[in-house]
Amino acid sequence: MSEKCSSCGCTKSIYELKIPGSCLDHIFCVVCYESQSIHEFINSINCTKCDEFFRLSQSSSMDICSYCLGSQDLIENICQSHKICKSCISMPCDNKIKLCYYCSIQFENTCCNYFKFSNSGVLLFPRHMAHKYCRDCFNKDFKECHECSDRFIKASKSCFICKETTNIFYENECVEHNFCVNCLNILIDKRYSELYSAFYSCDICIKSIQKLYYQNYCSLCLSNDNLFKIFSCPQKHYYCEICLTTKKDIIPYLRCNYCIEYFSPNIEFSHCILCLKSRKNHRLLACNEHYVCDYCFNFLLSKNVDLYLKLIRCAYCVKSIEQLLKDKNFNFKSIAGSQKSDQEYANCMICDDMDGITKHCSEHKVCIKCCARNPQFIKDINCSQCFDLMNSLCCGCHEINENTTLLYLNLCCSQLHRYCKNCFNAYKTLERSESCELCLKMYDFNSSQDCIFCKKYIKDNLRYTCESHCICEKCAKFLSDDNKTIYSSVLYCEKCKNAINNSFFPKKNYSCEKTNKSIEEMKIPLNELKIINTFDDTKNQKTESSLQNEQIPRNKNFILYKNTDISNAAYNDQSYPKEILDLYNDSKNTVVDCNIEKEISLSQSARNLNYFFTEKNRMYDEVSTGSSIISIDTRQNYKCCCREQVYKLECGHSLCLFCLEECFKKSYQTFIENIINRRLDILNNKRCGINCFASECYCKMLIPFSFFYDIAKEVAYFNRLDLSFVQHYELYFEGFRYKFESFECCSYITGYIYERNCMWCKKLTLR
Structure with missing residues (x-):
């Protein structure tokens, strides 16, 4: 049809x-x-x-x-x-x-919150179906509607979304969340399921909802028997015979506006009794207000006609349709049971369309469009012939490619959609009414905390491809030298493109013996692994060449924090300066409080601090004496910044206090985020120091940490960190290199501490 x-x-x-x-x-x-x-x-x-x-x-x-x-x-x-x-x-x-x-x-396409037209479309709100909201307003507090604003009211044993307690509940596998059938019908739409995951991220609920994507069931009771299709509903809702016959007034139970309009039509002109549309090709009925179009009439021939005739609202139309069927010598009994007509065998088993039926499988009739759009349905029917067709079909141009290596998987789509090279690169620019909403997300770059490919929030094992973007471990393992140029072509960031294209992705040959061995090692306790403590004083005295020749076993638990698929940088164990070891000789099991004003080893920092104050005082003395006393050579050493005359460094940038504070505040916040997110590769490969605030400046002048100590405490307090955190990492911001590792005792990461004393839980953890 x-x-x-x-x-x-x-x-x-x-x-x-x-x-x-x-x-x-x-x-x-x-x-x-x-x-x-x-x-x-x-x-x-x-x-x-x-x-x-x-x-x-x-x-x-x-x-x-x-x-x-x-x-x-x-x-x-x-x-x-x-x-x-x-x-x-x-x-x-x-x-x-x-x-x-x-x-x-x-x-x-008008948002009911700000009442502005949205080019990207709007989404229906489950609790109040008459209202539509844009993606920005969907999870915010609404101004106009009190019913929509009460969506977060808690109720025991109620629907997680609409808070209703009278509807039938869907038996979800998740123990924490319940859904009524009305809200479940909306969540089955892939667009809404992705949107709801923004304010509740429950993988169990999402997987349970995705199982119903390709099933036909009653929208009121989830039954699969004797279903009545609502022809005028674009959401393809069905209702069973029991719900339609037992409920006198079905409208209060409905949430879909199209279904409500079907059961209570308010159309002035003549229309089809089934689809509510005005059709030119139709069959006249005894009723003056209704007729049946040829498309709906042909659909009835392939379905349970007795059920449809029983549920049609107009009695005159029912008698007229029965007479039309008798004129065609139609046998009601042959279709009322489980038998199917020859016409239904010619239609697609998903969309009931007769065009584009594939000939690869004799048992299942699926059109090319549904085969490309619904790969999960093909997997559920468990047919090898249909599965081979799905893997060789481009979901964009619907062309069959026997070489499956030339089809590329959309890493952001949970429906396993694959595309050829042309459709993969130009998918967002093509005008297509059946574009997958999940596939389009891979071409949008909004958040810097999400993976550049799968768009999922990264908690652990991330790898930065540039200063603002990162990639997760799963996508990094998926990339190879054969497909990296194709996937990098969809990125708008040139730095990320160069990072992906210039990285080496080795082909992975997995071995069962190595895998089983690593699994068994993970089961062994840490103390039984006999791991060598590389920070012991006697072993730190070894030469660099002897350390390179000696193979030191490493704890497998720490491999998780290192992504070797993108980065080829080696993680070297370096001996630390003697100044750091001297600081901790007298504090083996306590958190070190480094006071840079008292430590002799920080004489260079003290000299930098004195230099800073000396130059600052000299600047104010010269300015206060008047411009006539200051020589031309002295004026050249100053620069106007933030409405003040400040000293100019040898690099040409100003020694502005306000600019230095803002730069340090940003760098310290980034450092805390790297600590919290366990970005070990960044922390261990970067030497930090308080230098000139200008980016990529060659000036090596180091400003002591004590000058910005109060700012560091404010940033730490904002992130709910203790003062010991600030004191512990003072040396890190003065150029000393820390070794950051993950501790098994408390799951935190910390910098180098003598004899492996964790600053968070003060437990001794040996590797």
Whole structure:
């Protein structure tokens, strides 16, 4: 049951096409309906109905709503012919709004929080289906609607989303969350499931919801028997016979606006009794208000006709349809049971379309479109022939490629969609009505804390590809030298592209013996591994050459924090300066409090501090004496910064106190984030110091940490860290290199401490 688009000629299921207003001759696909080229087509066909629907008329001079005639709360409308108010946007769509192209677009894409048009679309709110919100406002507190703002009210044994206790609950595998059937029907839409994961990240719930993506069931009780399809609902909702016959008034139980409109139609002109659309090709019935279109009539022939006739609302239409079936010598008993007609065997088992049926499998009839769009359904039917077809099919152009290595998996999509090289690179730019919302996420770069490919938040084992972006361990293991250039081509950051393209990704040959051996070693306690303490005083006296020749066994638990798939930098055990060891000789089991004003080893820092104050005092003395006393050579040593004359360093940048404080505050915050997120590779490969605030400056002058001690305490207090944290890492910001490792005793990471004393829990942990 398909029809061609009047504009582009593409073949779509009849229930996926758009009808312009009350026109009976033309029908459009979603791409043509929303594109600008539709106006050129309307000018060429000379259709009065389409012209009234798409073209703009003279604008109204009165400041009143064109639909409810109200004069309050008018919003900015994209339609120049009509004006619309907030009340009409918040209420279910009026039939008059559907007769105007621009007003219908305005109604479908206006956020009910700020009442502004959203180009990226809006999402229905489960607790109040009449309201739509953009992605930015969806998880915020709403201004207008009290019902929507109460979505976080806690209730025992209630739905996690709408907080209702009267609906039937879906038996979720998760113990913490419950869902009513109405909200579950909305979550089955992939767009909503991804959106809800933004404010609750429960993997068990998401997996349970994804199992129902490709199943037909009753939207009220989840039953699979005797289902009645709502033809006018684009969400493809079904209802069973029991729910439709036992409930006298089914409308209060519904959450879908399309289903509500089907059971309580308010259409003035004649329409099909099943799909509520105006069709030119139809069959007349005894009722003057209704008829049955050819598409719905052919659909009835392949389904349980007795059920559909029993649930049709108009008695005159039921008698007329029965007479039409008798005229065709239709046998009711043959279709009422479990038998199926020959026509249903020719339709797709997912979308009931007759076009594009694949011939690779004789048992399962699936069209190319559904095979590419629903790979999880193909996996569930457990058919090897259908599975081979799915792996060789591009989900973009729907072309079959026998060489599966030329198809590239979208790492952000949980539906295992694969694309050829052309579709993979240009997927976002192509105009396609059936684009996967999950696949499009890989081409968006909004958050710097998410992986550049799978867009998941990275907690552990991250690797930075540039200063602002990072990649997770799973995606890094997926990349290889064969596909790295393809995946890097979708990145907009040139630094990330160069980092991926210039990295070496070795081919991984997994061995069962090595894997089993590593698993057994992980089960052995730390003390039984007989790991050598590389920080012992006697072993630190070895020469560098002897350390390189000696193979020191390492704890397998620490391999997790190092990603060798991208970085080729070796993790070298270096002997530390004697100054650091001297600081901890008298404090083996206590956290060291390094006071840089008393330690003799920090004489260089003291000299830097004295130099800083001397130059600062000299600057104020010279400025206070007047410009006539200051020589030209002295003036050249100063620079205007932050409305003050400050001393100029040899690099040309100013020694501005305010700029140095802001630079240190940012670097200290970044350091704390690296500690919390266990970014060991960054901490161990970077030597930190308080230098010139300008980026990539060659100036090596080191400013002592004590000068910014108060700022460090403020940043640490903001991150809820103890004062001992600031005192422990003073030397790190004065150029001394720490060795950062993960401690098994408390799961924190810490810098080098003599004899492995963890500063967090003060337990001795040996490797």
